Amino acid sequence: xxxxxxxxxxxxxxxxxxxxxxxxxxxxxxxxxxxxxxxxxxxxxxxxxxxxxxxxxxxxxxxxxxxxxxxxxxxxxxxxxxxxxxxxxxxxxxxxxxxxxxxxxxxxxxxxxxxxxxxxxxxxxxxxxxxxxxxxxxxxxxxxxxxxxxxxxxxxxxxxxxxxxxxxxxxxxxxxxxxxxxxxxxxxxxxxxxxxxxxxxxxxxxxxxxxxxxxxxxxxxxxxxxxxxxxxxxxxxxxxxxxxxxxxxxxxxxxxxxxxxxxxxxxxxxxxxxxxxxxxxxxxxxxxxxxxxxxxxxxxxxxxxxxxxxxxxxxxxxxxxxxxxxxxxxxxxxxxxxxxxxxxxxxxxxxxxxxxxxxxxxxxx
Numbered sequence: 144x145x146x147x148x149x150x151x152x153x154x155x156x157x158x159x160x161x162x163x164x165x166x167x168x169x170x171x172x173x174x175x176x177x178x179x180x181x182x183x184x185x186x187x188x189x190x191x192x193x194x195x196x197x198x199x200x201x202x203x204x205x206x207x208x209x210x211x212x213x214x215x216x217x218x219x220x221x222x223x224x225x226x227x228x229x230x231x232x233x234x235x236x237x238x239x240x241x242x243x244x245x246x247x248x249x250x251x252x253x254x255x256x257x258x259x260x261x262x263x264x265x266x267x268x269x270x271x272x273x274x275x276x277x278x279x280x281x282x283x284x285x286x287x288x289x290x291x292x293x294x295x296x297x298x299x300x301x302x303x304x305x306x307x308x309x310x311x312x313x314x315x316x317x318x319x320x321x322x323x324x325x326x327x328x329x330x331x332x333x334x335x336x337x338x339x340x341x342x343x344x345x346x347x348x349x350x351x352x353x354x355x356x357x358x359x360x361x362x363x364x365x366x367x368x369x370x371x372x373x374x375x376x377x378x379x380x381x382x383x384x385x386x387x388x389x390x391x392x393x394x395x396x397x398x399x400x401x402x403x404x405x406x407x408x409x410x411x412x413x414x415x416x417x418x419x420x421x422x423x424x425x426x427x428x429x430x431x432x433x434x435x436x437x438x439x440x441x442x443x444x445x446x447x448x449x450x451x452x453x454x455x456x457x458x459x460x461x462x463x464x465x466x467x468x469x470x471x472x473x474x475x476x477x478x479x480x481x482x483x484x485x486x487x488x489x490x491x492x493x494x495x496x497x498x499x500x501x502x503x504x505x506x507x508x
Contacts, residue, residue, distance in 0.1 A: 148247070152177065153191070155245045156236045156255045160186030178258065188258040189236065193251055194244065199382060202252045206243045206296040209381045211236065211292055212356070219286050230259050230369075231377050241503070243304060256332055262367045262376055268400045270423035272363045276400075277427025280361050280392050283378045287356035288435050294356060294385050301359060301383070302391045305344045308337050311461045320466040326479070329486060333457055340453050342446075343388050352388055352495055359383035361396035389440055393428055394447035396423055398455060401448075402488050409480040414487040416495050419447065420501055429506045441507070445499035449492050456485035 149165045160181030168178040168190060179189040199205045216232045225231055236255040244254045267273055301304040315330060316322050323330070346352040358365070360383045367376045399406065402418040404413040425444070433441070459482035461471045461502050467478055 146493070147175075147177075147193075149177075149191075149469070152245065152247055152253050153255075155238050155240075155253075157239060158236060158255070159188060164269070165191065166423050167369045183338055189262070190256050190258050191346065192254050192256075194254060194382075199297055200242055201297070202246075203380060205297050206235075206254065208297060208384055209411060210243055211231075211290065211294065212287060212381060212384050215290050216286055229257070230262065231382065233257075233259075233377070233379065234484050246416040259367060259376070262372045263370045264364045264367055264379075266364050268363055268420065270276060271398075271507045272424040273400055273420045274427040275388075276361065276363050276366060276396060277424040277429075279366050279378055279427075280358055280374055280396065280432050281431030281433075283358055283428045284389070284392060284432055287437055290356055296385050297383060298359075298385070301385075302387055302395070302454070303343045304450065304457075305345060306459070307457050308333070308341060311457050311464075311496060314461055318348045318464065320464070322464050326460065326464070329456075329460060329482065331488065332333055332459070333453075336453065340450055343390060343450065344442075346439075352443075354386040355389045356384065357387040357389065357391040359385060359387055359395070361392045362399065379462045389432070389436065390443075390450055393425075393432075393444060394449075394451040396424055398451035398485075398488070399450050400424065401492075402452075402484075404484075406484055407477060408484055411483060412486055414491060416488065416491040418495065418498065421495075421499065423497075426506060428440035429503070433507070444503050445496050448499060449489060449496070450486045452489040452492060456482045456489060 144363075153162060153165075158179070158181075160183045162179060163182045164179075164180045165177050168176045169426060175193040177191040179191050181188055194202055194205065196202055213233050213235065217228060217234075220228050220231055234257045235243050236257065244252050246252050251254075311330075311333065345352070358378060358381070359379060365378060367379055367382045368374060369376055385471060397420070401417045401424075402416050403415040408414065459470070459478045463476075463478035463482060467475075470478060470481070472478055
């Protein structure tokens with residue numbers, strides 16, 4: 144983390160209490176994060192974050208989205224009679240100018256939220272936490288179905304398969320680092336299945352699939368639990384919350400959680416689809432999101448599970464053919480191994496299509 148003049152940044156926010164210390168918090172890959180500790184026991188601690196504006200280029204839009212979402216969830220919790228609201232939804236601190244972010248003299252963007260005490264996250268991906276994740280993210284979407292104002296796209300075309308195929312085709316045509324010939328077999332598979340995998344965008348244009356407000360980064364470690372009793376508290380990391388097809392939350396979780404190995408494992412024999420994780424997450428998701436999903440969306444749940452490893456394989460291949468500029472690589476064929484891994488997962492998921500359809504049908508009331 145770079146040097147930060149905290150004494151220039153923190154006074155810009157309406158913080159209560161006397162600051163005792165500031166220290167790094169967590170190991171996030173996107174934003175630099177710090178814990179701000181206050182001296183008084185009756186005052187909260189805070190989380191200071193530098194917003195990565197190279198990824199989130201419109202910080203004002205980003206923060207406006209988050210403010211709309213958190214305010215709406217807070218109103219829903221109040222209406223439900225929730226007594227522990229401060230630990231059930233993120234709360235951001237305004238600047239002295241009334242904004243929800245501050246730009247320092249180095250043109251770095253900062254925000255502050257209230258630290259949630261006695262809470263923890265988990266990295267564990269098992270059936271227990273996969274089920275809880277399904278309930279949590281489905282409920283998160285459900286609470287936002289009546290959000291009165293339209294959110295903006297913090298990362299345009301983030302989960303747009305047509306856009307990802309166009310990116311790939313453009314780089315294949317240019318072949319800037321001379322790698323296309325060596326991966327012709329994989330490219331042929333992409334082209335063979337591209338029309339089917341791009342059906343979501345076509346269905347949306349036809350008015351058959353609505354855009355939902357989605358989290359778009361569904362992982363177990365983006366949920367917080369009570370450190371004392373283990374009960375779920377809230378969904379965190381709201382930077383990617385934006386309008387998207389429902390696939391963005393359901394399919395992307397299973398892309399990572401239901402793979403029996405890491406997404407960059409070069410041994411394809413290790414790549415399999417974990418049915419138990421699929422069933423646990425799907426059960427939880429249907430219990431909550433089933434309240435608002437359309438019959439077509441439910442019918443397309445297996446397609447969503449297939450879509451995301453396919454999309455990720457395309458994206459890794461695009462980066463490999465581009466010269467490895469987007470993802471950090473540990474060796475020359477790292478992105479190629481990632482792409483092969485995700486393609487194998489896609490093929491494994493397709494083999495389970497009937498199983499997925501039968502299981503989802505068994506959950507419907």
